[in-house]
Amino acid sequence: MxxxxxxxxxxxxxxxxxxxxxxxxxxxxxxxxxxxxxxxxxxxxxxxSKEALTAGLVDKMREMAELDFALMAKDPDGCAKYYVRTSVFGGTTFDRTIVAAMRLAQGDDSTVRAAFSEIHASWYRLILGDIKDPSVARAVMLLGDGLYYNAALFGLPAHAGNDAGPDGSVDVQSLLGVVDRMASGARA
Known part of the structure; x- marks a missing residue:
């Protein structure tokens, strides 16, 4: 029911x-x-008001981000891999809330941009705690952000093969291997 x-x-x-x-x-x-x-x-x-409606959307996004932080912190593969793996737009409720908020952030809504900055900083702290190297942690963030942007803008799906699929889709498993190599280089 x-x-x-x-x-x-x-x-x-x-x-x-x-x-x-x-x-x-x-x-x-x-x-x-x-x-x-x-x-x-x-x-x-x-x-x-419309401002209260936007505040409600931001509150929803923050609540969903808190749940995501908890899942990320507990992921057995680590925070960096979690971030990249979940950066493929999947049409989830959280994805849709983020995309809606992004539409507002593209304008002059500083409240929404500030919320994104806080959420992004929390993701970064979790990845940095996992990777320990600020430059590699930032590279992981940019990799994940690029995947999300690419999928949200172009609708390119993920697949399980090597490199790009025939439709331009992204092979997330290969990218997770890149995360491993970057992380092991940071630890060396």
């Missing part, structure tokens, strides 16, 4: 969908309410 999302969750989901599909200018309060299937008054009950 599945539970129906609350009106607040539907509003946040509608806001994310509008940001992803149509951009920040299209994500008006009226459009969000209509997409969520609630009245504007219902939306305003949960989010008093």
């Amino acid at each position: 599945t539970t129906q999302p609350s009106a607040r969750e539907r509003v946040l989901q509608a806001y994310e969908d509008l940001l992803i599909n149509d951009g920040p200018r299209a994500a008006t309060l009226d459009a969000v309410a209509a997409a969520a299937g609630v009245s504007k008054g219902g939306l305003l009950y949960h989010f008093k």
